Amino acid sequence: DVKVTQSSRYLVKRTGEKVFLECVQDMDHENMFWYRQDPGLGLRLIYFSYDVKMKEKGDIPEGYSVSREKKERFSLILESASTNQTSMYLCASESGGEGPGTQYFGPGTRLLVL
Amino acid sequence: DAKTTQPTSMDCAEGRAANLPCNHSTISGNEYVYWYRQIHSQGPQYIIHGLKNNETNEMASLIITEDRKSSTLILPHATLRDTAVYYCIVRLMNRDDKIIFGKGTRLHILP
8 A cells, every 4th residue: 555654643833933844655656745725725736746856836835845855755844934834734646657647645734833 | 726516515324325426517638537535634535537438446436427527426335434525636647737626525424
């Protein structure tokens, strides 16, 4: 089974802190994604990566950055956390290649910024 | 914006078949229909996908109309553990295409 793990299920941080959310997948997938999920807004794509050291902006990248130094690990960074970044953060991975793919999601990190 | 339209919520009795509709009237020939579900406080879980033929796996069946403008996800014998939000998504064959999650259908399985 594909396993996508996220470093924390729950996290509480203060405004202005730098926050790191880690995601690791064990299936040698090329593609990795970060989403946030908020009530009434559904899942929104923040950043994604199709290869090591590659990154692409999603729909809402402002206030975030990412790092992909190793294939299995994709980190989301909140440079200076703000209260409007309180949300559920979801990581996903998918194999590369042609044809239809399947994204596998981690359990999520619920972040509260005070 | 999501390219699909789904009812906001549905109820289904435990043990009965749950039929979840989805409209995707602007789907193009090279777009697949995907279904995911999200159980409360968990990440979304892949269920099934299809292009134009009906598909079945151990979790569900996917029925796609001949014109491909709508589809139905069928959970043949719903259980309480199937209570979740179900998302219908269309996505290009090319994996470079982003997945756009809409609001989904909240399915309540009633004991």
